[in-house]
Amino acid sequence: MVVLPKKALRPRTVGRLSIYRRVLNQLLENGSVHIFSRDLATLAGVSASQVRQDLMNVPACGTPQHGYSAIELLLSVNRCLGTTTRASTVLLGAGHLGQAILAHFQATQPDLEMKAVFEVDPALVGQRLHNITILPLTDLEYQLRLIKAKVAILAVPSNVAQILAEQLVNAGICSILNFTPIRLQLPQHVYVEDNDIQTSLERVAYYATAPMNQGVNA
């Protein structure tokens, strides 16, 4: 096991490490002490090769006899994904989807800290949601700078997605989780993750009827 100079992980690797982390937490709750790559693979829905390949980035340290120490591996993955500082986060859009996302925050406590919720609908502005006051979108950029927001979650109507995204970037946001079906046109340095429910729906519709013979599974 060789420790390389730290390098950015690929998005898919980060996704799988995040899954391994959850599996490990679950295992520890159930009293497991050690785990083999094969078993971790099964629980995470990937191949054993993939697990070992991913763990090269962590880095992990297993033995042929017991595999990996569950607790050590978990700590190592945490260190790799960087739980040290919780990035300052804002949510745009307090509709059903926005509220569902806030509920996720409550339950899972990711490496993010929700600092503010913004909303156009005047009926919602001023209300409190999970202990966070809903702010108007009018002085968005000022507020973002004030709280030094780094991450934004975009759960607003399509027609305002691009213009709001540009304001976000202007105000220093560097990572966006985009729930709108619009493909945002932004500078390269901004990380954008699209979570497009509309496309997801159309894909399950397609495979409900289409010839799905040759194990085309996701």
Place this chain on the structure above:
Amino acid sequence: MVVLPKKALRPRTVGRLSIYRRVLNQLLENGSVHIFSRDLATLAGVSASQVRQDLMNVPACGTPQHGYSAIELLLSVNRCLGTTTRASTVLLGAGHLGQAILAHFQATQPDLEMKAVFEVDPALVGQRLHNITILPLTDLEYQLRLIKAKVAILAVPSNVAQILAEQLVNAGICSILNFTPIRLQLPQHVYVEDNDIQTSLERVAYYATAPMNQGVNA
């Protein structure tokens, strides 16, 4: 342009065709008649090569002078993705996320027809949501067979995800949109699309702080 015997499209291709479809609809609303692969590419956030590669599956028929006819291309994509029959769909879980998904249905009318909503919480059972009565999870399999459900959307707590998924498959479901963070263990013939908000959150968190130098964009 050669018409090949129809073959299942790959998930990513389906996703992009779904995006092209939306872009084309928008263009037609704005009065565009023709479109070049390069412009479609820009609007969809992909390369022109990618667009032409995808359109080989449709198939499309463009000219060097005007590119593609927007309306013909749209119809062709629709035919390819198969809008003919709307697959019978059910939603499991009527929490915030479930309600947000139902709202998407209202707005976008995908190639799915929502037939029933199931929920454990007795307080919600019996209520109506977007004109659909919320049913209890007790006689799930019977109800699914009754309405010949083909697609299921899973928006339930993690701890019941696997057991419910198995019931779904038993009752003839062949395509699942999985919003839980659990990786479902199901037979190969079932298409499962994971839309894991928790992982999405952890990924944007990672790229908010991590070295994100070499255009690692999604």
Place this chain on the structure above:
DNA sequence: TAGATTGTTAATCGATTAACAATC
């Protein structure tokens, strides 16, 4: 016609899987 674009094939790139020496 001249020139830009299409449809398609070839090349590249990245991600996953297989293989295997080292190891406990």
Place this chain on the structure above:
DNA sequence: TAGATTGTTAATCGATTAACAATC
């Protein structure tokens, strides 16, 4: 020790990009 597993490199697979003849 014998045997199964790790860490790592090589091979494969699939997806994206580049190239270019055909074309309008």
